[in-house]
Amino acid sequence: MAKQLPPGQFETEKWPILHEGDVYQFDEQTWEFRLFGDVKKEISLSYSQVMELPKTVSTIDMHCVTTWSKFDTTFEGIAFREFLRFVELDPDVKYVKIYGYLNGDRFGYSANLPLEALMGDDALFVYRWKDKHHDWQDISPKHGYPLRFIPPASFYLWKGAKWASGIRFMKKDEPGYWEQRGYSMTANPFKEERFADPADAFKLW
Ligand SMILES: Nc1nc2c(c(=O)[nH]1)N[C@H]1C(S)=C(S)[C@@H](COP(=O)(O)O)O[C@H]1N2
Numbered sequence: 001m002a003k004q005l006p007p008g009q010f011e012t013e014k015w016p017i018l019h020e021g022d023v024y025q026f027d028e029q030t031w032e033f034r035l036f037g038d039v040k041k042e043i044s045l046s047y048s049q050v051m052e053l054p055k056t057v058s059t060i061d062m063h064c065v066t067t068w069s070k071f072d073t074t075f076e077g078i079a080f081r082e083f084l085r086f087v088e089l090d091p092d093v094k095y096v097k098i099y100g101y102l103n104g105d106r107f108g109y110s111a112n113l114p115l116e117a118l119m120g121d122d123a124l125f126v127y128r129w130k131d132k133h134h135d136w137q138d139i140s141p142k143h144g145y146p147l148r149f150i151p152p153a154s155f156y157l158w159k160g161a162k163w164a165s166g167i168r169f170m171k172k173d174e175p176g177y178w179e180q181r182g183y184s185m186t187a188n189p190f191k192e193e194r195f196a197d198p199a200d201a202f203k204l205w
């Protein structure tokens with residue numbers, strides 16, 4: 001795929017670190033991944049159940065709303081769609097919220113996304129990465145170890161929950177952590193959808 005820098009973004013070869021709150025410390029005994037919401041039966045998966053799922057390797061561009069873009073990071077992870085085998089969705093489920101830890105709250109961080117945008121190889125729960133300056137390695141705790149969502153490049157990176165803890169399936173769209181604080185529901189970098197209200201663009205993040 002040809003490099004495409006969205007409007008108002010600059011390219012960085014570094015992978016900056018941005019998040020709210022503390023870095024989650026992985027504990028396999030208490031870790032679980034919850035599939036819930038508008039499904040026939042909710043379920044929690046253990047770490048080993050998640051890690052047994054089929055793996056996908058994809059190269060994905062990241063676009064942060066704070067204006068940096070990092071091209072061509074190669075991730076190893078589990079495609080979003082692999083989790084659909086565990087739940088029977090209610091009819092009319094069109095959105096999801098992907099959750100992550102915030103300061104010890106398992107569901108403290110979240111971001112909403114349309115379900116249909118997440119069926120490809122570019123919607124991945126990742127645990128390993130490499131790029132042209134780095135060989136394969138686990139993602140660090142600060143980037144979301146043991147499991148972290150990376151959204152398709154058609155969404156700003158805040159849609160990618162670190163320390164991922166579950167997926168809630170929804171019939172109606174609902175704002176997540178940053179969307180409740182004025183950021184865009186749809187968040188397409190190529191349309192520069194940073195804020196819900198474009199008049200907020202003068203504000204600093
Ligand atoms: N759990 C959690 N995930 C999160 C955040 C957070 O505060 N908590 N911040 C988001 C934001 S705003 C960005 S820009 C990216 C940054 O990811 P990086 O630090 O790996 O570059 O993580 C996203 N995922």
Ligand SMILES: [Mo]
Nearest residue numbers: 018064065158
């Ligand atoms: Mo961000």
